[in-house]
Amino acid sequence: MTEGEDMVLLDTNIAGCVSSSLSGALDEKRRGTLLSCLAAVEKVLSSVDDDAGAIEYYRRLRDMAVLVAALGNANARQSAACCSARAQVPAPAPVRRP
Secondary structure, three states: OOOOOOHHHHHHHHHHHHHHHOOOOOOHHHHHHHHHHHHHHHHHHHHOOOHHHHHHHHHHHHHHHHHHHHHHHHHHHHHHHHHHHHHHOOOOOOOOOO
């Protein structure tokens, strides 16, 4: 087992964030939780005992977290680019009526 990290809690938190991401973009709180858990899994992965495939399980869990974080980054970039593009489009000229 690993020291200093509750692996069941990491599993629960990451799975919850992954599940939430299937319904839409993560809010800031869940995104922060996901990134914290991802860092913790990276830190302890090398010390996980490989009882019944635990290392493979936590690697897959980490991979899912990485994908969700990357999706969140892509969505944020896309949203920022969209807002930037909108800001660059000139507003239509007002219609003058006689």
